[in-house]
Amino acid sequence: MIIIEPEIFNVFPEIKCGFSTKTDPEALPPYYFNLSASVGDDPAAVMARKERFYNWFGITSSDVATQYQVHEDTITYVTKPGLSPSSDVLVTDVTGLGLVVSSADCLPVFIYDKKNHVIAGIHSGWKSSEKRIVRKALEFLQDKWNSHPDDLYIYFGPSISGEVYEVGPEVAQKFPSKYLIPKKEKFLLNIPLFNLDILTSFGIPDKNIQVSRLCSYSSKKLLHSYRRDGQVSGRAVGMILMKEKN
Template sequence: MRKTQLEQLPVYVFSRFSGYPEIVHFSTTRNGGQSHGRYKTLNLGFNSGDEEYNVQANREILSNALDLKPGHLVFTVQTHSSRVAKITSEVLSWNDQTRREKLNETDALITNVPNICIAIKTADCIPVLLYDPQHKAMAAIHAGWRGTVGRIVAKTIDSMKQEYGTLPENLIAGIGPGIGPDVYEVGPEVVEIVHQQLGKNHGLIQYYPQKSDHQQSPHLDLWKANYVQLLETGLPEENIEIAELCTLSHPEEFYSARRDGAATGRMATGIMIRT
């Protein structure tokens, strides 16, 4: 990924997506908004403990940078599920309460509607964007460890196949900023479920010495886990870009729930077709 600006808003974008001028995509940083304290400054997540008026103002900043009305920016109500929702133009008639109800327990969005930006929120979990240039369809996916072992990326691609006729070999994919494998320590219960659901052959669990007592502790590579899923569904290796930007390790750029606790801000990663 490379750092750029949407208007005056600092964002990261995938180099692999640059050949498709019809799409606009982004991963925000923690900078450019009006929140304060631990939420400084571009917190885009409600229910994080921040004042709602700050979050609303920050979403308007993002919408303005995208040259969109705020209602055209569509977020999920994420719960680390593997549920995928299709977004149609009907979403523009939903009020905030209806959106929360319709998109509750949803961690991936797909759409082929122009000028609607689908987006997910993260603060260590892995954001994944997909674009099908043949059918002008796209997806935004929130993949924490639960969603990853629930194969949310593969389920999203299956949904795009069913809804839009997407062929995996035509998809372009970007794996955005998230917690890196060298710092993402996990417990034995996570190791067990990763091995059960994703197998042991991909080296998704690596062991690193702990600083305190030099014992080996397991770490999960969420970047690689989602990369492997993309390959397994049929995406060519050259169609996938991994940001390799660790949210925990860059406090000046990104929020991190593992570093700062759950009461911290949220970045956004989104995509849309511009007409």
């Protein structure tokens, strides 16, 4: 099991964040190290893999908050484990509670407010990005905890890059031309850059941001990709956990 761990949170011993990959000696095609129970994989095998992933953080499935992601802009404040229906943002100020974001091309975003000790996990595909879900999450933190941009540290996990993410004109017209490259009758859309500019406009310092350079579509040996492999394939999850400060 290989887990991608961002460096941006290394200065905070109370924060642990990681993103799963396909790679595992016991994981076989077409699912590999799959962490989704909704793609046709064996449920028992999926649960066993999830427990291994959670154990890497030092917790179990009984310490995890998940969400039924719907590609909208709903934000859910959680204080206990379990499934939150119809949500694409989970936020908590509770220690020991892991926040899970599922992804197989969409942009996973993880936030830590170092002053107020709040974490957030965001699922931002093109639909949620078009709704400015990341900005709405930042505004939620600001409204509830008076979070300041200088105190927010943010990680963009692996996602499909603007070099390969093809969309039709019906999607492209929803985004400024800065984030589009024409390609015959379609366009290449850069979702990470679109969301990065949202952070900048909100006042988040560059030094507080880490953007993964891994493309889910292009990293065939390492990462899952729905766009590349279709429905019968694996899904990744990312998680952020806040522990008690020593």
